[in-house]
Structure formats: C-alpha cells, structure tokens
Amino acid sequence: MTDSTHHQPTLVIKVGGNELDDATFVAGLARTVAAMRPLPVLVHGGGKEIGVLQETLGSTPRFVGGLRYTDATALTAAEMVLCGSVSTRLVAALIAAGADAIGISGVDRGLIRVVKQEHPAGDLGRVGRPTAVRSDVLYELLDHGVVPVIAPIALGPDGPYNVNADEAAGAVAAALGADEVVFVTNVPGVLVNGDVMHRLTRSDIERLIADGTISGGMIPKVRAALTALDAGVRAARITNLHSMLEHGTVIVTERDTHE
Numbered sequence: 001m002t003d004s005t006h007h008q009p010t011l012v013i014k015v016g017g018n019e020l021d022d023a024t025f026v027a028g029l030a031r032t033v034a035a036m037r038p039l040p041v042l043v044h045g046g047g048k049e050i051g052v053l054q055e056t057l058g059s060t061p062r063f064v065g066g067l068r069y070t071d072a073t074a075l076t077a078a079e080m081v082l083c084g085s086v087s088t089r090l091v092a093a094l095i096a097a098g099a100d101a102i103g104i105s106g107v108d109r110g111l112i113r114v115v116k117q118e119h120p121a122g123d124l125g126r127v128g129r130p131t132a133v134r135s136d137v138l139y140e141l142l143d144h145g146v147v148p149v150i151a152p153i154a155l156g157p158d159g160p161y162n163v164n165a166d167e168a169a170g171a172v173a174a175a176l177g178a179d180e181v182v183f184v185t186n187v188p189g190v191l192v193n194g195d196v197m198h199r200l201t202r203s204d205i206e207r208l209i210a211d212g213t214i215s216g217g218m219i220p221k222v223r224a225a226l227t228a229l230d231a232g233v234r235a236a237r238i239t240n241l242h243s244m245l246e247h248g249t250v251i252v253t254e255r256d257t258h259e
Contacts, residue, residue, distance in 0.1 A: 007139055011040040012181045012233075014169035014224070017047015019186060020086055028241045029184060030093035039099075039142050040182075043150045043172055044090060045165035046081040053077040065121025070162045075126045078162045079105075082151035090149050101147040106130075106154030109137050112168060114154040114161050128154050128161030130168060130231065133175035166224040170231025180235040180250065181228045185221055188240050189249035190214060199250050202226060225251040 013033070019025050033040060050068075051061045059073035068074065087103035094101035106112030114128025141148045152168035153160050166183075173181045189196035190205075192213055200208075205222050208214040214222055225236035229251065239248025 007142075007177075008038060009178045010038050010142060010176055011036070012169055012173035012176065012178045013040050013042050014166060014181055014183050014228070015042065015044045015090075016165070016183070016185060016221075016224075017045040017049065017086070019184065020044060020047065020089065021049075022186075025186070025241070026089060026093045027097070030090070030097035030099065032241055033094060033147060034097040034099035039145065039147050041138055041142070041148050041150065041172060041176065041178075042090065043152065043165055043169040044082070044086055045152070046078060046086050049081045049085065050074070050078050053081055064124055065119060067119065067121070067124055067127070067164075068162075069123075070125040070127050072126075075160065075162055079153050079160065082153055087149055087151050094147055094149070099147050100145050101149055102141065103149045103151065104137075105151040106163060106168065107160050110134060110155055111137050111150070112152075112154035112163065112171065114156050114163060116156065116161070126156075126161045128156050128163045130154065130163060130171035133171050135175045138172070138176060164227065166227040167231050170228030170233045170236075173228065174232030178233065180237050181225075181233050182237045182239060182248075183221060183224055183228075185238060185240060187218070187221070187238070188242070188247065189238055190218060190222060190251075196247070197249050198247075199252065201252055201254050202229065203254070205251065222251065229253050 054077040062069045083105045091101045091103045113132040117127040117129040152163040152165040154163045169181045228236045236251045237248045
C-alpha cells in the first residue's frame with residue numbers, strides 16, 4: 001500500500017440507477033462533479049436496466065428477502081449494464097463537462113475484493129460482500145486529476161460478483177477515510193412534515209419508518225444510507241444536485257456527544 005497520509009479525505013458520491021436514466025440529471029451531476037475540489041470518487045448503481053437486460057437474455061429476475069438473486073445470466077446482465085452502458089454514459093458526461101474520468105469496476109486491478117454474501121433469507125447467488133478496497137489505486141487516479149467512476153462488480157475468490165452499490169460506496173468511503181458518502185437523489189433530503197431533516201440517527205430512521213413518516217421511495221434511500229454506515233463510513237448524506245455540497249440530511253449511527 002502507498003502511504004496516503006498526505007491525502008485530505010475525498011468525497012464518495014453514490015448515484016442510483018433510477019437517476020441515471022435521466023439525461024438532464026446525468027449532465028447536471030457531471031457539471032457539479034467537474035467543479036469539485038478535491039475531486040470526488042463516484043460509485044453508481046444500475047437499477048431497472050439490469051432487470052430489463054436480464055429478461056432480454058432469457059432469465060426472470062427473482063428476489064430473496066427483497067434482494068436480487070444473481071444467477072449466471074443476472075451477473076452477465078449486471079456486468080453489461082454496470083461496467084458497460086452506465087459507466088460509459090457517466091464517463092462521457094463527465095468528460096463533456098470538462099472533467100477527466102475513467103470507468104473502472106471493482107474487478108479492475110483487484111480494486112474491491114469480496115466474499116460471497118450470506119443472507120438469512122436464503123442463497124443470493126453471486127452476490128458479494130466487500131472485504132478489502134485498494135485505496136492506493138483510487139488515490140493514484142485522483143492524484144492525476146482523474147475522477148474514478150466505479151461499477152460495483154467486484155472480485156471474489158472464484159471470479160466476479162455483483163455487489164450492492166450502497167455497500168460498495170460505503171466500503172470505498174471507509175477505505176479512503178472519507179467523512180461521508182453522499183447519496184445524490186431526486187429529493188433535497190429526508191422530509192418530515194414537509195421540512196428537510198438536517199441530521200438523523202439510525203434509531204430516528206427506524207422510528208420514522210415504523211410510524212409511516214418515511215414512506216414509499218424514501219425508504220430504500222434511507223436504507224441505502226444505513227447500508228453505507230454498516231460498511232464502515234462515519235456518515236451518509238441524502239441530498240439532490242441542487243443542494244449537494246452543503247445541505248440535505250446527514251445520517252449517523254448515533255448522536256455525536258460533542259455537539
């Protein structure tokens with residue numbers, strides 16, 4: 001490993017598959033990222049496109065405990081969408097916005113190593129749980145002014161695995177010593193009675209889901225933030241492009257006693 005003590009923590013930005021279907025969103029994201037200093041690391045999902053391609057390839061998506069089961073065909077579809085079309089779309093937009101960028105997966109240079117993900121609901125197939133991230137590979141790119149665009153296909157002991165993009169983002173942020181993972185979505189943050197909550201803890205979120213305050217499409221977003229906390233990052237922020245750098249909802253494991 002290279003000595004990375006001189007690096008200031010860089011931001012890790014996670015973009016979901018649903019937002020990536022929107023060309024206007026992608027262009028806006030690219031302009032925002034191109035202007036950021038220090039340069040961030042981008043981790044992206046694939047969303048609906050993976051399921052659509054999987055069906056085109058003749059396989060029916062199935063879920064175990066709400067998580068996508070990854071058989072050989074599903075893995076091929078995930079590789080094609082994540083490492084192929086989505087990665088290419090993001091890198092093209094970043095370069096058009098004046099940034100230098102490269103698309104890499106967790107397999108490239110052994111960036112993200114995984115073991116098979118065990119789940120109480122049953123076998124998930126080729127789904128991996130991150131165990132190691134080569135931060136030196138990312139710092140090398142950042143030091144050369146290149147934005148890494150990471151597709152969450154990672155390397156297991158017996159070949160490639162699909163990885164939950166939120167887990168991948170959390171693991172990358174933890175490895176880089178980043179202060180937080182920023183989840184860029186189509187909403188300004190977690191709304192409670194119409195107001196954006198600035199800071200929530202894990203227990204706040206569980207309570208707000210239980211009482212129905214957090215509902216619908218916001219539930220997967222806050223669950224994604226909790227997944228990143230589980231992966232070892234200190235805080236996760238849910239925000240939109242407009243208020244990305246200073247606003248939104250910051251989610252932490254528990255209240256910071258120093259505040």
